[in-house]
Structure formats: structure tokens, C-alpha cells
Amino acid sequence: MSSFWCERAWLPQSGLPAGSGTPVRSGPAPPGSVVESVRVETVEGRIxxxxxxxxxxxxxxxLGGLVLPGLANTHSHAFHRALRGRTHADGGSFWTWRDGMYALAAALTPALYERLARAVFAEMVLGGTTAVGEFHYVHHRADGTPHLPAEGGPNAMAEALRTAARExxxxxxxxDTCYLHGGLGPAGHEPLAPEQVRFGDGTVEAWAHRVDALRAAWADDDRVLVGAAAHSVRAVAPPELAELARWARQAGAPLHVHLSEQPGENEAALAAxxxxxxxxxxxxxxxxxxxxxxxxxxxxxxxVALLGASGTGVCLCPTTERDLADGIAPGxxxxxxxxxxxxxxxxxxxxxxxxEARGVEEHERLATGRxxxxxxxxxxxxxxxxxxxxxxxxxxxxxxxxAPADLxxxxxxxxxxxxxDPAQAALVAGAADVFDVVAAGELVxxxxxxxxxxVARMLTEAMDEIWAAAGPPRA
Known part of the structure; x- marks a missing residue:
């Protein structure tokens, strides 16, 4: 047994006075409030x-200051971290940004990915993240063929991510992301481009065969879950989306999908x-x-009505949506x-x-003037x-x-x-203000x-090695 004494802790309550906004809630948990002098006892990673x-x-x-539950980073592409501060020289757009991303993806090997992801995940943990959803589509070798058994087998890149997360x-x-087509044109879906072939499995059936093997291999690991993703409607055709959704329901797995990030995706779907x-x-x-x-x-x-009526969740990424000039989502x-x-x-x-959470409110202020x-x-x-x-x-x-002992x-x-006011910390505090993190009862x-x-040295060394292999990114 371990015990943690919190100077102040954010505990769930049966009710909370409404703030200046409409008192709508995002998740199933009751709202919380700040409570002083709280002891939290844990056994085997649970409270x-x-x-x-x-x-x-x-x-x-x-644990001093204000102790929050562990933060969840719902949408991550770990390898994109190597693009930070390297894609702004010539302006451009989301679509030109992808050129640097493809060059980076082409350089990844399981060993390189493990080193980079370990550093990226550690950076997240420094900022309070205790769980991450990794939207994983760099599956195979750069030529699109599966990794050989000596290289770790068809799920070598996923295994690299698991090792990195644990460490x-x-x-x-x-x-695990289904990515079968290179884009969507007026005539329908297009084949994968050479820089995309390592993302694809050919069919949903082949994707599911690989992912089922991964789920079986990780079944006894309580620190990981395997879910599914459709990269987008540009990369997965309607019949394939239906097949993927059936697989996710039968497996009881979460299903994520990029949706309408750019107007170009809407235009392509409407045209096709x-x-x-x-x-x-x-x-x-x-x-x-x-x-x-x-x-x-x-x-x-x-x-909006379709998403809301179906209870579909929406993950907003305000910092990226600003950086790539995506726009402001109707949160x-x-x-x-x-x-x-x-x-x-x-x-x-x-x-x-x-x-990111604060950015949701800040974007709403810009959109509404309130x-x-x-x-x-x-x-x-x-x-x-x-x-x-x-x-x-x-x-x-x-x-x-x-609950898991994540503090x-x-x-x-x-x-x-x-x-x-500690109750308003979410509107001012950030990763730089986090100084203790407990994950599954362990002081990380x-x-x-x-x-x-x-962690800064880990990041620098991993990215230097990757960019030496990839060459300079195209801005």
C-alpha cells in the first residue's frame, strides 16, 4: 500500500455551482471541486x-499545490513531435505540411521510433499526461512490406510504442489505424502514394488479422489497450468504414477517426x-x-446534429488547429x-x-465574443x-x-x-506548472x-538521429 497526502485535491462532487457559462458537462463523471488536506491510499495501482x-x-x-486526476491526451501522433519548429519557413498549408511529415515517416525504424516515442511520451508525462491515445499508422517498412520476424514482425512499430510508453x-x-487509400477524388478513392504505402494493409480484413494478433499478444498487459481508427474518409471507403465499425463493436474497442479537419476533405466527399x-x-x-x-x-x-444525437465523442486539438490553420471547431x-x-x-x-482544454474555451471566446x-x-x-x-x-x-491511481x-x-483561485487553475496552469506525477501508483x-x-536530451538525441536519416524536412 502507498499513501499520498494532497495539500488540495480535485474531488468529484454531487453538485457544483454553475460558472458564467451554460452548465453543460462533457463526460459521465460528476463535476468536481477543490478539497483541502486529502489522503489517497493505493494498492496495486488502484485507489x-x-x-x-x-x-x-x-x-x-x-503532493503540494492542487492535485488533479491524471490527464488524458486523447489524440497523439508521437512521431510528429520531430516536426516541431521545423515547418514554418515558407508558410504553406496543411497540405504542404504533410510533405515534411511523409519525409519523417519514411525514416522511422522500430528502434528509432522506440527512442523517439519514449522521449515524447516522457515529455507528456512531465506535463501531467498519464494516458495517451496514439493514432498509429506507421505500420510497415518504408516499401510497404511487413517487418520481418528478425525485425520484430508485422507489429514491430506497435511494439516499439508499447515499450516506449511503459518506460x-x-x-x-x-x-491502430486503418489506412487503405491515398486520397479521395471526384472519381472515388485513389491508390496509396509511394510515401503512404507503409501505412496500408491492403484491406480491412488484412488490417484486422494483424490487429487481432496484436490484441492477443497484449491481452495480459494491464497498461495498454488496443483500439481502432479509420484515418479519414479520404483513406477508408464507405464499405470499408462499415466493416471497420463492425470489427470495433464486436471487439468492444474504441474507434477514432479524423473528421473534417480541412474544407478540402468536405469538398472531396461532396464531389465523390x-x-x-x-x-x-x-x-x-x-x-x-x-x-x-x-x-x-x-x-x-x-x-453537428448527427454527431450529438448518436453520442459520438469529439476530440479537439486547439493548438494543432491553430498551427495548421484548420479553423475553430464548434465545441x-x-x-x-x-x-x-x-x-x-x-x-x-x-x-x-x-x-488544450483551455484552448477550447479560448476558441469559443473568439468565435462568439463571450x-x-x-x-x-x-x-x-x-x-x-x-x-x-x-x-x-x-x-x-x-x-x-x-479508479486508477493517477495523480x-x-x-x-x-x-x-x-x-x-485554485478552482480556476484550468484557465491559467499548464505543463510547466506540473511538478509531481503519479501513474498507476508509481511516482514517475x-x-x-x-x-x-x-527528457530534453532524450528528445534532442532521438530527433538528431531521425533527421540525419531523413534529410532536412521540406517547409
């Missing part, structure tokens, strides 16, 4: 007791099929409570329609889940319980008996947080230092 209003004892690990101390939901990407997903039976749509920026009123409209919201760091312009559409309690839900639920971890993201201590005495970060060592 077994929560005692408010008690003094610290000699056997407690003391970084983060729970992993691997969203006469309907929006959201309607394509609906008609294929791919929407529902087990599905999370990522980005969902360019939606019609009908799209409040989606939440009011019935779609639970979560957040992700996507291409890792930053690795700050609290900043403050407080999302109150602080809702922002914490976006960053915790709602995100964990989207990753197939519905018991996580709260400091309560039976994040946020300092309240930094230059950013000094003097704040203490006083701002990760147990794996110097």
Missing part, C-alpha cells in the same frame, strides 16, 4: 481510500458521394458512443448537441493537455475523465475509490499560478524531474 480533511502523516508522500510511465491506448464526411460515417454505421471524431472543425448543422454546439468532448495534442506543437462558455470544472473534465473514457478507460480520470500535482506558486515525476532522466 482504495480517499480521506478529505486529514493531516499528513510520516508515511505519506506529500515513460504512461498508459497507452494504441489506436454527394454528402459530407459526417454523413458518410453515419451511413456506414460508424458513429455512436464508442466512436471519437477528431478535429470536427468544418461541420454543417446537420453534421459548445457539439457539447450541447450531445457529443462528449475531449482534447489531444495531435502533432505536438506543444505537449500540454491543460493548455467568456465562460466552458467553466473551469468542465475544462478539467475535458482533460481528465472525458478523455480517459474516449480511450476505453471509463474508470479513470477521477480521484475516487476504484498530477500542479504548483500554485509559480509566476503563472501565484495568487490564483518528482519535483519536475522524470525518473527516466533528462
Amino acid at each position: 482504495v481510500a480517499v480521506e478529505p480533511g486529514v493531516p499528513a502523516s510520516d508515511g505519506d508522500v506529500r 515513460a510511465g504512461v498508459h497507452l491506448t494504441l489506436l 458521394f454527394g454528402v459530407t464526411p459526417t454523413r458518410l460515417l453515419h451511413d456506414a454505421g460508424a458513429l455512436g458512443p464508442g466512436t471519437t471524431a477528431v478535429h470536427a472543425v468544418h461541420l454543417t448543422d446537420d453534421d 459548445l454546439r457539439l457539447l450541447r448537441a450531445g457529443s462528449p468532448l475531449s482534447v489531444g495534442t495531435d502533432q505536438h506543437v506543444g505537449a500540454d493537455v491543460l493548455a 467568456r465562460g462558455s466552458f467553466d473551469p470544472a468542465t475544462l478539467i473534465e475535458l482533460a481528465t475523465s472525458a478523455g480517459h473514457a474516449a480511450l476505453g478507460r471509463p474508470d479513470a480520470g477521477r480521484i475516487a475509490v476504484g 498530477v500535482a500542479v504548483r500554485l506558486d509559480t509566476v503563472r499560478t501565484a495568487g490564483i 515525476v518528482r519535483d519536475g524531474e522524470h525518473r527516466a532522466g533528462d
Whole structure:
């Protein structure tokens, strides 16, 4: 048994006064509030007791500041981290940004990916992330052939991610991505381009065969889950979407999909099929409570209604959506329609889940000219319980008996947080203010230092090696 004494902790409550915004909730958990002097006892990575209003004892690990449940990064492409600060020289667009991404993907080997992902996941943990949804589509060798047994077999890249996550101390939901086509034109789906062939499995059946083997191999690992993803309606055709959705339902696995990140995707779907990407997903039976749509920026009123009525979750990534000039997603409209919201760091312009949650409110302010559409309690839900639920971890993201022992201590005495109302920390605090992180009952970060060592050095060394192999990215 381990015990952690929290100076202040964010505990679930049966009720909470509404803030200045509409009191809508994102996830199934009750809203929370700040409670002082809380002892949290854990056994084998689970919380077994929560005692408010008690003094610290000699056997407690003391966590100062405000202790939040572990944060959930619902949408990650770990290898994109190597593009940070390297794609801005010539401006461009989302579509030109992809050129650098393809060059980077071509250079990855299982060993290189493991080193990079270990550093990227450790950076996330430093900022309070205790669970990550890795949208994984770099499956095979650069020429599209499966990795040989000596290289780790067909799931060598997934195994690299699992090893990296375990060493970084983060729970992993691997969203193994079905990616079968290179794009969508007026005549229909196009073949994979040479730079995309390593992403594809040929058919949904072949994808499922590989993923079923992965699920069997990881069945006894309680730190990982295997879910599914359709890259997008550009990469998976309607009959294939239907087949993939059936597989996810039968497997009881979360299903994620990029949706309407750019207007070009909508235009292509309308030209080829006469309907929006959201309607394509609906008609294929791919929407529902087990599905999370990522980005969902360019939606019609009908799209919002379809997503909300089906209970489909939506993961917003505000930092990426700004960086790639995607636009502002209709977050409040989606939440009011019935779609639970979560957040992700996507291409890792930053690795700050609290900043992503705050960005949802900030984007809403820009779109509406009003403050407080999302109150602080809702922002914490976006960053915790709602995100964990989207990753197939519905018991996580709260400091309560039976939940995973994932705790994040946020300092309240930094230059950013000094003097704040702790209940409003979600509107000002970020990754730089996290100084202790407990994941599955293990103290992974203490006083701002990760147990794996110097994360900045790990990142630098991994990216230097990758870019030496890839050559300079095209801006």
C-alpha cells in the first residue's frame, strides 16, 4: 500500500455551482471541486481510500499545490513531435505540411521510433499526461512490406510504442489505424502514394488479422489497450468504414477517426458521394458512443446534429488547429448537441493537455465574443475523465475509490499560478506548472524531474538521429 497526502485535491462532487457559462458537462463523471488536506491510499495501482480533511502523516508522500486526476491526451501522433519548429519557413498549408511529415515517416525504424516515442511520451508525462491515445499508422517498412520476424514482425512499430510508453510511465491506448487509400477524388478513392504505402494493409480484413494478433499478444498487459481508427474518409471507403465499425463493436474497442479537419476533405466527399464526411460515417454505421471524431472543425448543422444525437465523442486539438490553420471547431454546439468532448495534442506543437482544454474555451471566446462558455470544472473534465473514457478507460480520470491511481500535482506558486483561485487553475496552469506525477501508483515525476532522466536530451538525441536519416524536412 502507498499513501499520498494532497495539500488540495480535485474531488468529484454531487453538485457544483454553475460558472458564467451554460452548465453543460462533457463526460459521465460528476463535476468536481477543490478539497483541502486529502489522503489517497493505493494498492496495486488502484485507489482504495480517499480521506478529505486529514493531516499528513510520516508515511505519506506529500503532493503540494492542487492535485488533479491524471490527464488524458486523447489524440497523439508521437512521431510528429520531430516536426516541431521545423515547418514554418515558407508558410504553406496543411497540405504542404504533410510533405515534411511523409519525409519523417519514411525514416522511422522500430528502434528509432522506440527512442523517439519514449522521449515524447516522457515529455507528456512531465506535463501531467498519464494516458495517451496514439493514432498509429506507421505500420510497415518504408516499401510497404511487413517487418520481418528478425525485425520484430508485422507489429514491430506497435511494439516499439508499447515499450516506449511503459518506460515513460504512461498508459497507452494504441489506436491502430486503418489506412487503405491515398486520397479521395471526384472519381472515388485513389491508390496509396509511394510515401503512404507503409501505412496500408491492403484491406480491412488484412488490417484486422494483424490487429487481432496484436490484441492477443497484449491481452495480459494491464497498461495498454488496443483500439481502432479509420484515418479519414479520404483513406477508408464507405464499405470499408462499415466493416471497420463492425470489427470495433464486436471487439468492444474504441474507434477514432479524423473528421473534417480541412474544407478540402468536405469538398472531396461532396464531389465523390454527394454528402459530407459526417454523413458518410453515419451511413456506414460508424458513429455512436464508442466512436471519437477528431478535429470536427468544418461541420454543417446537420453534421453537428448527427454527431450529438448518436453520442459520438469529439476530440479537439486547439493548438494543432491553430498551427495548421484548420479553423475553430464548434465545441459548445457539439457539447450541447450531445457529443462528449475531449482534447489531444495531435502533432505536438506543444505537449500540454491543460493548455488544450483551455484552448477550447479560448476558441469559443473568439468565435462568439463571450467568456465562460466552458467553466473551469468542465475544462478539467475535458482533460481528465472525458478523455480517459474516449480511450476505453471509463474508470479513470477521477480521484475516487476504484479508479486508477493517477495523480498530477500542479504548483500554485509559480509566476503563472501565484495568487490564483485554485478552482480556476484550468484557465491559467499548464505543463510547466506540473511538478509531481503519479501513474498507476508509481511516482514517475518528482519535483519536475522524470525518473527516466533528462527528457530534453532524450528528445534532442532521438530527433538528431531521425533527421540525419531523413534529410532536412521540406517547409
